Amino acid sequence: MLGYALRRLLIAIPLLVGITFVSFLVIHLAPGEPAEIQTGDLSIQSDKQMRERLREEYGLDKPLPVQYWNWVKRLSRLDFGKSFSPDARPVLQKIGERLPVTLLLNVVEMLLIIALSVPIGVLSATRQYSTFDKVTTVFVFVGFATPDFWFALLLIMLFGVQLDWLPISGLRQINWEYFSFWRQQWDFLSHLILPITVATFGGLAGFSRYMRQSMLEVIRQDYVQTARAKGLAERVVIGKHALRNALLPIVTILGLSLPGLIGGSIIVESIFAIPGMGQLMVQAVFERDYPVIMGNLVVVSTLTLVANLVADVTYSLVDPRIRVAGRRSRR
Amino acid sequence: MRGFWRALRRNRLALVGGVVVVCLVGTALLAPGLAPWDPNRPDVKKILDAPSAAHPLGTDALGRDVLSRMLYGSRVSLAVGFVSVGIAMLIGTVLGAVAGYHGGLVDATIMRTVDLMLVFPRFFLLLAVLAFLRPSIWTIMAVIGLTGWMGVARLVRAEFLALKEREFVVWSQSIGAGGLRIVWRHILPNAMAPVLVATTLGIPAAILTESGLSFLGLGVQPPHATWGNILNEGKDAIEIAWWLSVYPGLAILVTVLSYNLLGEGIRDALDPRLRQGVGRIATRRP
Numbered sequence: 001m002l003g004y005a006l007r008r009l010l011i012a013i014p015l016l017v018g019i020t021f022v023s024f025l026v027i028h029l030a031p032g033e034p035a036e037i038q039t040g041d042l043s044i045q046s047d048k049q050m051r052e053r054l055r056e057e058y059g060l061d062k063p064l065p066v067q068y069w070n071w072v073k074r075l076s077r078l079d080f081g082k083s084f085s086p087d088a089r090p091v092l093q094k095i096g097e098r099l100p101v102t103l104l105l106n107v108v109e110m111l112l113i114i115a116l117s118v119p120i121g122v123l124s125a126t127r128q129y130s131t132f133d134k135v136t137t138v139f140v141f142v143g144f145a146t147p148d149f150w151f152a153l154l155l156i157m158l159f160g161v162q163l164d165w166l167p168i169s170g171l172r173q174i175n176w177e178y179f180s181f182w183r184q185q186w187d188f189l190s191h192l193i194l195p196i197t198v199a200t201f202g203g204l205a206g207f208s209r210y211m212r213q214s215m216l217e218v219i220r221q222d223y224v225q226t227a228r229a230k231g232l233a234e235r236v237v238i239g240k241h242a243l244r245n246a247l248l249p250i251v252t253i254l255g256l257s258l259p260g261l262i263g264g265s266i267i268v269e270s271i272f273a274i275p276g277m278g279q280l281m282v283q284a285v286f287e288r289d290y291p292v293i294m295g296n297l298v299v300v301s302t303l304t305l306v307a308n309l310v311a312d313v314t315y316s317l318v319d320p321r322i323r324v325a326g327r328r329s330r331r
Numbered sequence: 332m333r334g335f336w337r338a339l340r341r342n343r344l345a346l347v348g349g350v351v352v353v354c355l356v357g358t359a360l361l362a363p364g365l366a367p368w369d370p371n372r373p374d375v376k377k378i379l380d381a382p383s384a385a386h387p388l389g390t391d392a393l394g395r396d397v398l399s400r401m402l403y404g405s406r407v408s409l410a411v412g413f414v415s416v417g418i419a420m421l422i423g424t425v426l427g428a429v430a431g432y433h434g435g436l437v438d439a440t441i442m443r444t445v446d447l448m449l450v451f452p453r454f455f456l457l458l459a460v461l462a463f464l465r466p467s468i469w470t471i472m473a474v475i476g477l478t479g480w481m482g483v484a485r486l487v488r489a490e491f492l493a494l495k496e497r498e499f500v501v502w503s504q505s506i507g508a509g510g511l512r513i514v515w516r517h518i519l520p521n522a523m524a525p526v527l528v529a530t531t532l533g534i535p536a537a538i539l540t541e542s543g544l545s546f547l548g549l550g551v552q553p554p555h556a557t558w559g560n561i562l563n564e565g566k567d568a569i570e571i572a573w574w575l576s577v578y579p580g581l582a583i584l585v586t587v588l589s590y591n592l593l594g595e596g597i598r599d600a601l602d603p604r605l606r607q608g609v610g611r612i613a614t615r616r617p
Contacts, residue, residue, distance in 0.1 A: 015447055018444075027463070029463035145583075145585075148543075150584070153562065266454045266458065267546070270547060281455060285461065297456065
């Protein structure tokens with residue numbers, strides 16, 4: 001087991017180096033020499049200043065390998081540079097403030113998706129072609145096709161504007177400090193309801209589809225027939241023998257879909273004005289705050305890498321076949 | 332091939348999807364003739380007018396006709412969908428073919444690059460790149476294409492790995508056919524089925540990505556109308572002008588849904604084995 005985890009870790013190291021390399025290369029897309037740009041004078045001026053600033057910050061006049069080496073050396077000391085915005089705070093500090101919010105959103109979203117999609121998938125698989133199955137299939141197709149930002153706008157219109165039940169922006173009301181303890185908790189929670197609904201909706205369609213597919217395959221296996229033949233209750237056959245095996249591929253898919261879920265927080269956070277990584281990224285792009293953009297890219301992709309690693313190791317924990325196969329192919 | 336058409340025709344949902352897709356392509360091509368108003372002509376007397384006979388889908392904050400803007404917007408969505416997916420398919424097919432046929436170090440290098448690209452949440456990568464470029468329809472197409480080829484590369488590689496062991500390939504090698512000829516004449520045509528499916532399912536994903544970027548204000552820039560940037564304006568007027576938010580989103584929903592139904596239909600018709608294909612979730616969200 002430990003060997004397997006270590007092997008996965010070794011594979012992750014070159015990927016980590018790759019992440020820093022790609023994030024570094026991105027700054028070389030910065031607007032080139034002023035002569036190449038044909039738009040207004042003002043933007044030429046600002047491009048020129050920006051170029052100058054980037055050159056100072058990252059030593060763009062040095063050879064490429066030297067530039068990269070210097071950037072990696074700084075990263076290894078967790079020095080992501082200072083933000084280009086007027087407050088000029090360290091990038092790491094800015095990201096550190098916002099990371100917990102995005103993590104909270106994504107973890108809650110993930111738990112909700114699992115809690116809902118597993119029963120939906122199991123029910124529609126065990127009752128294939130029933131009304132329930134057909135309704136969920138329609139839901140899946142519509143869910144796949146609904147743009148999350150549009151769904152968010154509809155919810156805002158209904159619950160925020162028409163009914164005026166739920167807050168539509170930020171995480172807390174302005175006069176939050178004056179509320180009683182429970183009122184504060186409810187205030188925070190009510191701010192999260194709409195964003196989390198939007199974030200969960202998109203992923204739910206995909207996962208319940210996968211769960212259904214996986215379950216359909218498993219209930220046709222011989223061991224499920226055997227379990228029935230030896231007289232076990234249907235509840236035990238489905239809930240224990242079938243479900244455990246059907247859940248296996250879902251672990252991998254969960255890992256694979258993480259970048260998508262984290263990426264989705266960009267849209268959700270900007271619509272609902274939630275101060276997380278996604279909103280920080282959008283702001284940084286508008287302000288052309290390059291150190292923050294690069295820092296964000298490194299942090300978010302490293303998080304994805306770690307999460308994938310955890311998913312892989314979890315998969316091997318729940319399915320010993322993976323470990324054995326890995327060992328065999330190594331020989 | 333006849334079996335393919337028969338199977339596709341029998342799938343009613345896919346057929347509906349296909350008809351809607353054809354209609355959408357038609358309206359996009361004919362937009363200048365169909366649009367009742369000039370999509371970019373403001374009218375101060377008609378600011379945020381509710382839907383009426385003259386303006387069936389209302390007007391926006393500058394008094395422009397929303398229906399006309401949406402018709403022109405469909406051209407952007409379609410163009411971005413087709414071109415960016417074309418780019419992604421080309422890169423993915425070439426790299427997947429090289430990796431699968433060549434094997435060894437080349438294969439390892441290409442596949443590790445795929446792994447690396449997949450570690451970046453796509454929307455973050457898109458935004459990072461767009462921060463440095465001037466957003467225009469061309470950069471959007473290029474950027475979506477360049478960040479979307481990894482799934483195809485994996486698919487094509489897997490096909491190549493399986494196909495290159497088959498008798499017809501081994502025999503043509505044994506009579507001395509060159510590598511390029513074998514790949515081009517014998518392996519590639521047999522590996523195209525999953526690419527076709529990935530293309531049909533990739534177009535709606537690209538349309539969603541483009542509209543998401545335009546919604547954030549980082550995609551195709553106004554005054555160019557796109558479904559995404561009409562929605563962006565709709566967000567600012569959400570308390571007074573519901574039509575600005577509802578209709579463009581509905582257009583995206585219908586478009587994406589139709590392409591997905593058609594794509595699933597093609598997949599089932601081509602090869603029922605492909606039904607379990609992974610990659611749906613990867614393409615669902617940008």
